Amino acid sequence: xxxxxSHILAAAIASMTLALPALxxxxxxxxxxxxxxxxxxxxxxAETGIKVIYDVFDSNEVLETKLLAGSTGYDVVVxxxxxxxxxxxxxxFQKIDKSKLSNFGNxxxxxxxxxxxxxxxxxxxxxxxxxxxGIGYNVNKVKEILGDDAPVNSLALVFxxxxxxxxxxxxxxxxxxxxxxxxxxLRYLGEDPDSKDKxxxxxxxxxxxxxxxxxxxxxxxxxxxxxxxxxxCVAFGWSGDILQARDRAAEADNGIEIAYSIPSEGSLLxxxxxxxxxxxxxxxxxxKFLNFILDAQNMAAASNYVYYANGNKASQEFxxxxxxxxxxxxxxxxxxxxxxxxxxxxxxxxxxVTRMWTKIKTGS
Amino acid sequence: xxxxxxxxxxxxxxxxxFFLFLVxxxxxxxxxxxxxxxxxxxxxxxxxxxxxxAAIRELFSGFDLENFIWLSEDNLYWKAYLSSVWIALxxxxxxxxxGYPIAYAMARSSEEWRPTLLMLVILPFWTSFLIRxxxxxxxxxxxxxxxxxxxxxxxxxxxxxxxNTNWAxxxxxVYTYLPFMVLPIYATLExxxxxxxxxxxxxxxxxxxxxxxVTVPLSRPxxxxxxxxxxxxxVGEFVIPSLLGGSKTLMIGKILWDEFxxxxxxxxxxxxxxxxxxxLIIPIILFxxxxxxxxxxxx
Numbered sequence: 001x002x003x004x005x006s007h008i009l010a011a012a013i014a015s016m017t018l019a020l021p022a023l024x025x026x027x028x029x030x031x032x033x034x035x036x037x038x039x040x041x042x043x044x045x046a047e048t049g050i051k052v053i054y055d056v057f058d059s060n061e062v063l064e065t066k067l068l069a070g071s072t073g074y075d076v077v078v079x080x081x082x083x084x085x086x087x088x089x090x091x092x093f094q095k096i097d098k099s100k101l102s103n104f105g106n107x108x109x110x111x112x113x114x115x116x117x118x119x120x121x122x123x124x125x126x127x128x129x130x131x132x133x134g135i136g137y138n139v140n141k142v143k144e145i146l147g148d149d150a151p152v153n154s155l156a157l158v159f160x161x162x163x164x165x166x167x168x169x170x171x172x173x174x175x176x177x178x179x180x181x182x183x184x185x186l187r188y189l190g191e192d193p194d195s196k197d198k199x200x201x202x203x204x205x206x207x208x209x210x211x212x213x214x215x216x217x218x219x220x221x222x223x224x225x226x227x228x229x230x231x232x233c234v235a236f237g238w239s240g241d242i243l244q245a246r247d248r249a250a251e252a253d254n255g256i257e258i259a260y261s262i263p264s265e266g267s268l269l270x271x272x273x274x275x276x277x278x279x280x281x282x283x284x285x286x287x288k289f290l291n292f293i294l295d296a297q298n299m300a301a302a303s304n305y306v307y308y309a310n311g312n313k314a315s316q317e318f319x320x321x322x323x324x325x326x327x328x329x330x331x332x333x334x335x336x337x338x339x340x341x342x343x344x345x346x347x348x349x350x351x352x353v354t355r356m357w358t359k360i361k362t363g364s
Numbered sequence: 365x366x367x368x369x370x371x372x373x374x375x376x377x378x379x380x381x382f383f384l385f386l387v388x389x390x391x392x393x394x395x396x397x398x399x400x401x402x403x404x405x406x407x408x409x410x411x412x413x414x415x416x417x418a419a420i421r422e423l424f425s426g427f428d429l430e431n432f433i434w435l436s437e438d439n440l441y442w443k444a445y446l447s448s449v450w451i452a453l454x455x456x457x458x459x460x461x462x463g464y465p466i467a468y469a470m471a472r473s474s475e476e477w478r479p480t481l482l483m484l485v486i487l488p489f490w491t492s493f494l495i496r497x498x499x500x501x502x503x504x505x506x507x508x509x510x511x512x513x514x515x516x517x518x519x520x521x522x523x524x525x526x527x528n529t530n531w532a533x534x535x536x537x538v539y540t541y542l543p544f545m546v547l548p549i550y551a552t553l554e555x556x557x558x559x560x561x562x563x564x565x566x567x568x569x570x571x572x573x574x575x576x577x578v579t580v581p582l583s584r585p586x587x588x589x590x591x592x593x594x595x596x597x598x599v600g601e602f603v604i605p606s607l608l609g610g611s612k613t614l615m616i617g618k619i620l621w622d623e624f625x626x627x628x629x630x631x632x633x634x635x636x637x638x639x640x641x642x643x644l645i646i647p648i649i650l651f652x653x654x655x656x657x658x659x660x661x662x663x
Contacts, residue, residue: 061625068406068628090402176611178626217528218611231506278404347400347629354626358440358619361611 027285028053030063030074032272033221034244035129037305044292050285058221059177067092072277075286078128081118081271082179082344093124093275100287101126103294111311115271117341125273126290127311129240129303132267132331132339133180136223136242139257141170141233155188155263158236161210168214171232176218178357180268181208181236183342187266194342196349201356208360218361224248230256239328240308247307260328262335269339271311303329389641396634397427400627407630431635441619441636445643448616451530451605452598455537456591462538463545463590468579470546471553482550485543497536497607504532504608528610536604541597545590552586553579588655596644616640 033056041052055074057063060083066072067079067087079087087093098104104126111127119125135157142150142157145166151157158164164172174181183193185204195201216232223235228248235242239260246258274293276286292298300318303310307323309330316324323329331339345353401408409426412419435441470481488496503509504527511523526532556579564574580587602617609615616636623633 059625061628064628065625068404070404086402090404090406092404215611229507347402347627351627351629354622355438355440357626358622362614363612 025050025282025285026053027051027076027282027289028055028074029076029289030055030057030066030072031076031078032056033058034224034241035078035272035306035308037301040292040298040301043298044289047292048285048288050288052289060179067277071279073281074277075280075282076274076289077277078272078274079125081115081273082342084125084273084275085118086344087275088119088124092278094278094280094283095123096126096276096290097287101291101294103291103296106294106296106299106312106314108311108313111271114269114341115273115311117343118271119273125275126294128272128274128293129306129308129310130269130271131239131308131329132262132269133175133184133236133238134242134260134262134267136227136235136237136245136258136260138170138227138230138233139259141230142167145170145233152259153261153264155184155265158234159185159188159207159211161214164211164214167234168216171216171226171234172214173223173226173232173235173237174215174218175220175237177220178353179342179345180270182353182357183268183340184236184263187340193266193268193340196345198349198352201349201353205356205360212360212363227258228252228256230254240306243307243326243328262328262331262339264338266338266340269336269341392634392637394427395630396431396632396638397429398631399426399428399430400629400631405630406628431632432639434632435635435639441616441639444614444616444619445640447614448599448601449643451533451537451615452595452601455534455541455598456595458534458538459541459545459594460587460591463542464549464587466542467546467549467553467586470550471556478554485546485550489543493540494603497540497604500532500536500539500608501527504535527608530609530613532608533605533613536608537598537601540604541594544593548589548593549583549586552583556582592648596648599644600640 027050029052031054035056036054038054041054044050045052060080063077063079064083064087066074067077068090084093107126111130112122115125115127116122135152135155137152137157142152146157146163151160151163156163157167158172158174182201182204185207186195186200187193189203189207191200191203220237221241223232223237224241224245225248226232227235227242227245229252235245239262242258242260246260249256249258274290276283276290280286293302294312296312296314297318299310299312299315303315303323304318304320307326307329309323327335395407398407398409400406409423411423415422466485470478470485473481501508505511506523506525506527508527510526511520514520515523526535560578560582561574564578565571569577600617600620601615602621605613605615605618606621620633620636620640623629623636627633
């Protein structure tokens with residue numbers, strides 16, 4: 001009996017070894033959902049022979065928890081600037097070896113100067129995409145409900161209970177990200193959006209509680225499809241996601257017209273940075289991936305696909321007019337002046353804001 | 365007398381309990397006594413295995429009950445615990461109401477049919493739980509199949525809002541946990557001696573009385589097992605409320621997620637988990653004690 005089992009075991013092990021392919025080199029990338037043209041990954045595999053394992057997330061919080069737990073197994077991750085700055089402090093990343101990035105010269109100085117706020121000297125990350133947080137809306141539905149002078153260019157559309165009450169029937173989604181919504185409310189109230197003062201932060205609560213009953217869902221990725229197929233008519237979300245919704249609706253030819261507006265009060269300007277975790281299994285391949293992304297044509301292909309602006313100056317000549325010519329993606333100078341950025345909350349402030357957010361969402 | 369065979373038999377379940385319950389619980393308890401910090405992993409103090417005794421002493425001196433005090437000071441946590449227990453109780457009742465007739469019908473069907481019926485109950489497990497819950501989004505949505513059917517048949521004029529409400533959560537839970545209720549009840553009903561029912565009827569019971577006075581009490585172990593199998597996981601359920609429920613659905617699983625992910629406060633998250641475990645385990649132990657005593661009294 002014993003001999004028989006050992007035979008079976010040996011056979012099983014033999015067949016397992018046979019089934020395993022030759023060990024190919026891999027690079028494991030953890031990026032936001034709907035954030036790349038997948039053909040680029042195929043191209044990278046063809047050029048380098050390195051297999052890309054690609055995973056996605058839809059909130060900075062999920063990425064941060066994985067990074068702080070350690071041993072994520074990822075070689076490239078894409079946190080937003082505010083989150084990245086404290087992850088750097090926690091020692092989550094390794095410095096990028098710029099000598100391995102032959103395309104580093106393509107970086108756009110203006111953007112690099114702004115991201116240096118989070119990552120002094122830009123030692124740990126390169127900018128992938130940047131964008132704004134604003135209002136996506138179904139042009140005809142909103143006009144039908146609020147009339148021709150609907151305040152689609154103002155935060156009043158989503159923070160004024162009178163407007164939201166009317167819009168509730170056709171559906172409104174907000175990002176489930178207090179670090180995006182609370183600064184917007186503060187800006188709307190004329191306060192400093194980057195305030196860490198509890199008394200100032202608390203001013204956002206009554207505004208949000210007043211519109212809360214009219215928000216169908218707080219979610220950070222469902223609104224792309226929901227806008228595109230007409231389930232909702234307004235979303236407070238990220239620029240490129242809303243423009244992707246516009247595109248999907250146009251492709252589906254379902255008569256739904258989606259538009260994005262940067263509110264006149266100003267909007268959050270954010271940066272998503274590609275970085276290499278300190279314990280990345282294959283930092284060599286990670287550098288190759290970053291260099292591939294820094295290539296002007298590859299970066300342009302990514303932006304042309306996801307409708308987000310990038311931090312790559314050289315890529316701009318390869319961008320289609322739809323992207324480089326759209327002020328919703330590459331805002332004009334006057335608009336840029338009106339944009340604001342935020343810095344990360346410390347633990348106490350973070351807890352205060354999350355608690356307030358839970359109270360707003362659940363009523364308790 | 366020392367009996368290696370017997371020792372081995374006891375060792376297996378106890379080492380299971382030790383490695384898969386006590387050790388992880390010890391780790392969670394340890395984290396719940398520490399403080400959040402900006403580091404990897406994000407709490408302090410951390411145990412340095414090379415430090416020897418000094419390190420252990422330092423570890424213990426860093427422990428405090430601050431996180432448990434924090435939990436007691438904010439009524440959010442109690443509301444979430446209560447709301448989770450309430451949702452779990454309603455779910456247990458609903459699965460019992462739906463599951464018992466299914467189990468009963470299965471047990472009363474002819475013997476050649478039983479394996480097929482049993483198979484049908486287990487079949488959904490062959491598809492990922494996540495995909496099955498996701499499918500309900502397509503069924504319950506305002507443009508979903510259910511609303512389309514109801515609109516088409518003229519039962520309603522306006523689509524019903526079911527998705528993102530507690531209704532959807534209950535539907536998802538009952539659907540998902542039904543087999544856990546059906547299987548133990550079926551197991552007890554299948555073994556039920558038919559002669560007992562005949563005897564009851566001979567002694568003047570109506571069919572319903574026979575069912576109520578004989579079948580139900582004899583299937584009690586199955587009912588109790590089924591109720592626990594549904595109640596315990598539903599209290600901590602996270603996936604179903606987050607996919608089908610609205611932002612208003614308050615459950616402790618969601619609070620745990622917030623503490624862990626949004627606040628990156630592992631110590632408070634661990635404290636929430638420890639309290640959750642106590643809330644579940646203490647009533648169950650008390651219940652079992654009471655059962656045991658009742659049994660002893662009968663003998």
